[in-house]
Amino acid sequence: MANVKWSVDPTHSEVQFKVKHLMITTVTGYFEKFTVEAESEDENFNGASNIVFTADVNSISTNNEQRDTHLKSGDFFDVEKHDEIRFVGKNYENVGGNEYKLHGDLTIRDVTKPVTVDVEFGGTVVDPYGQHKAGFTVTGKISRKEFGLTWNAVTEAGSVVVSDEIKLQAEVQLVKQG
Template sequence: MATNWKVDTAHSEVQFKVKHLMITTVTGYFKTFDLEVSTEGDDFSKASSIVFTADVDSINTNNEQRDAHLKSADFFDAASHGQIRFVGRQFEKTGDDTALLHGDLTIRGVSKPVTVNVELGGIVVDPYGQTKAGFTVDAKISRKEFGLTWNAVTEAGSVVVSDEIKLHSEIQLVKQG
């Protein structure tokens, strides 16, 4: 029998990191996102459905001008492509509490296979009787593979924005009744 899980957004975060001018790292977040998972009991290695979405308009890098640029056609093109979507296809255990999750990531209408590292923090029952599962999820992607190709060059010849994007999420799921 399928068990359904839904993200607890109050106890979860989705962030990305990118090198700026190749000397510092800028961190951004998606404030609005969703994740739904269907499993067999509490066994996430047998998930039959894993669907994550993030609202591009909710991007936040703590700089309104940069956020507006990221939402523009130069980057995510939020007006035409309002969501980022990841659909998990295969959960591959690599250790007792670690796994690789293979799936398809769609950004700007471009879908590519991506593998993310997943670490299970544990499954507990909270003080309100809800069963919760915690995960840390990490990955690296090439932004250019998804059509995010805007860049500029400094006087010294280095690029403004690196191609590699580091993704990091802390996810808490709530078992649905």
């Protein structure tokens, strides 16, 4: 039997990141344009493989144009040279029930590092239009400095402006293809 192919339903999916600012509040940002492709042996995502996520860095939004421009600059993502973030899943591991670990390689600014994210599989359903859909909540954490995002400033009191830890959160709905 051929693998089932899946693609993201962008109108029912979102990719967010959260970072501490001045170590007292959290700023949330998201990518407006991204893709997710995957294959599975069946509609329950057994044997999931070829899981590829890409985000268009030019679509970054933190609801602040000045901050978004800074994030696109050479201080952070350097979109003129690196306009895409890419994650390639290598192992989709069941850790009990509908909980999974997705191990893969994350590439930001031409730096690729192994990353593991937590995945909660919400199940599959056929929508009112006859489309087979699968839902996932993905969470994880990365160190931005490991990917060359090292810009920082220090306040008068000596606190850092932007934390190293970035929290990742995605709500992903995939649509069965073909």
